[in-house]
Amino acid sequence: xxxxxxxxxxxxxxxxxxxxxxxxxxxxxxxxxxxxxxxxxxxxxxxxxxxxxxxxxxxxxxxxxxxxxxxxxxxxxxxxxxxxxxxxxxxxxxxxxxxxxxxxxxxxxxxxxxxxxxxxxxxxxxxxxxxxxxxxxxxxxxxxxxxxxxxxxxxxxxxxxxxxxxxxxxxxxxxxxxxxxxxxxxxxxxxxxxxxxxxxxxxxxxxxxxxxxxxxxxxxxxxxxxxxxxxxxxxxxxxxxxxxxxxxxxxxxxxxxxxxxxxxxxxxxxxxxxxxxxxxxxxxxxxxxxxxxxxxxxxxxxxxxxxxxxxxxxxxxxxxxxxxxxxxxxxxxxxxxxxxxxxxxxxxxxxxxxxxxxxxxxxxxxxxxxxxxxxxxxxxxxx
Amino acid sequence: xxxxxxxxxxxxxxxxxxxxxxxxxxxxxxxxxxxxxxxxxxxxxxxxxxxxxxxxxxxxxxxxxxxxxxxxxxxxxxxxxxxxxxx
Numbered sequence: 001x002x003x004x005x006x007x008x009x010x011x012x013x014x015x016x017x018x019x020x021x022x023x024x025x026x027x028x029x030x031x032x033x034x035x036x037x038x039x040x041x042x043x044x045x046x047x048x049x050x051x052x053x054x055x056x057x058x059x060x061x062x063x064x065x066x067x068x069x070x071x072x073x074x075x076x077x078x079x080x081x082x083x084x085x086x087x088x089x090x091x092x093x094x095x096x097x098x099x100x101x102x103x104x105x106x107x108x109x110x111x112x113x114x115x116x117x118x119x120x121x122x123x124x125x126x127x128x129x130x131x132x133x134x135x136x137x138x139x140x141x142x143x144x145x146x147x148x149x150x151x152x153x154x155x156x157x158x159x160x161x162x163x164x165x166x167x168x169x170x171x172x173x174x175x176x177x178x179x180x181x182x183x184x185x186x187x188x189x190x191x192x193x194x195x196x197x198x199x200x201x202x203x204x205x206x207x208x209x210x211x212x213x214x215x216x217x218x219x220x221x222x223x224x225x226x227x228x229x230x231x232x233x234x235x236x237x238x239x240x241x242x243x244x245x246x247x248x249x250x251x252x253x254x255x256x257x258x259x260x261x262x263x264x265x266x267x268x269x270x271x272x273x274x275x276x277x278x279x280x281x282x283x284x285x286x287x288x289x290x291x292x293x294x295x296x297x298x299x300x301x302x303x304x305x306x307x308x309x310x311x312x313x314x315x316x317x318x319x320x321x322x323x324x325x326x327x328x329x330x331x332x333x334x335x336x337x338x339x340x341x342x343x344x345x346x347x348x349x350x351x352x353x354x355x356x357x358x359x360x361x362x363x364x365x366x367x368x369x370x371x372x373x374x375x376x377x378x379x380x381x382x383x
Numbered sequence: 384x385x386x387x388x389x390x391x392x393x394x395x396x397x398x399x400x401x402x403x404x405x406x407x408x409x410x411x412x413x414x415x416x417x418x419x420x421x422x423x424x425x426x427x428x429x430x431x432x433x434x435x436x437x438x439x440x441x442x443x444x445x446x447x448x449x450x451x452x453x454x455x456x457x458x459x460x461x462x463x464x465x466x467x468x469x470x
Contacts, residue, residue: 125438195450289445
């Protein structure tokens with residue numbers, strides 16, 4: 001059953017590149033296999049769920065961009081009839097933020113970490129940082145993607161085998177059960193989509209420290225808004241291309257890496273991007289341990305495109321199921337949910353009464369886990 | 384008579400010089416009463432693992448790849464060139 005007609009985008013989705021529309025409407029098989037495990041109503045004939053959440057994320061980004069440019073949606077589409085026409089204004093604002101920040105880097109790096117950790121959602125993460133259990137190394141610097149991989153590289157690795165290696169590879173394919181568990185791949189994809197969605201949401205945290213930013217430059221908050229909304233818009237507006245490592249490194253404005261189980265290394269070109277990377281790093285740190293090294297090694301930069309285009313709606317729907325007073329338990333809920341079968345994640349994504357019932361149980365378990373940790377000398381047994 | 388006397392004296396001398404005198408009987412010492420030690424004896428410590436936080440990753444042996452942001456964002460000169468080329 002088709003829930004709704006394809007992508008539903010304001011003003012005909014002028015800023016979404018046709019190749020991106022096509023991509024969402026006809027996912028390549030390797031992507032589809034992964035997301036089918038976590039999205040409801042997604043099968044060969046029906047992509048409605050993905051189309052709905054992508055449409056909602058797109059709409060929100062366009063509305064934000066219009067707001068920061070002091071334009072109505074109609075004015076935005078009239079003055080900037082295509083994504084390319086938006087490009088120079090986003091670019092000039094980006095460079096202006098770099099110029100305004102250049103003498104305040106250390107202050108802004110500290111402010112970025114503090115701003116994230118002051119959120120109720122990260123209350124317990126802050127406790128861990130204070131106790132030395134987790135370190136967040138945040139710098140306003142060039143992104144570091146030396147350890148990342150693209151789909152292109154992954155394919156060429158397979159293609160560069162010698163004849164003997166190809167034979168061995170063929171044998172492995174035929175007789176050895178691959179170590180990649182589709183259930184885990186789906187759960188990781190959900191975790192990364194949730195992460196991207198949360199981090200997109202947190203682009204706008206600069207509003208919480210607007211006064212401090214205005215002391216540096218009164219126009220910083222507005223410039224940050226344009227750059228943040230524009231950065232997200234670019235995921236919709238840019239053509240769908242097979243990414244190369246050099247392209248990714250040149251175009252990247254932020255990166256984050258979990259260096260070991262207690263260090264998050266975030267790099268961002270400017271303040272909102274650094275905040276965005278810190279949030280991504282925390283969520284990746286919370287979720288990576290459900291996968292094996294082989295499964296983690298297959299995660300490419302290309303996959304982030306879809307995760308980013310659909311993530312915000314996934315995160316918003318997820319967060320709505322948790323009351324404001326329980327926001328501090330979200331990290332526990334995420335960790336616990338990822339230990340359940342992907343079918344449970346699917347039910348959460350579907351929303352409604354069943355999703356709420358599951359979430360209530362997860363929140364209750366999260367509270368118990370946290371309280372047991374605080375009270376007990378051996379919290380490990382409690383989960 | 385003298386012989387008997389000498390015998391007696393020699394005997395006493397011998398006893399004094401060569402035989403250890405009997406140890407004096409000491410009166411038993413009365414230990415002063417001591418307050419009982421009320422501190423509990425610490426139980427032998429079981430070797431325990433360091434307290435782990437429930438949010439800490441459980442697999443330090445694996446490492447995720449880095450994630451990027453806005454890798455297709457329109458804010459890099461190379462992307463600008465790319466977009467212009469496709470206009």
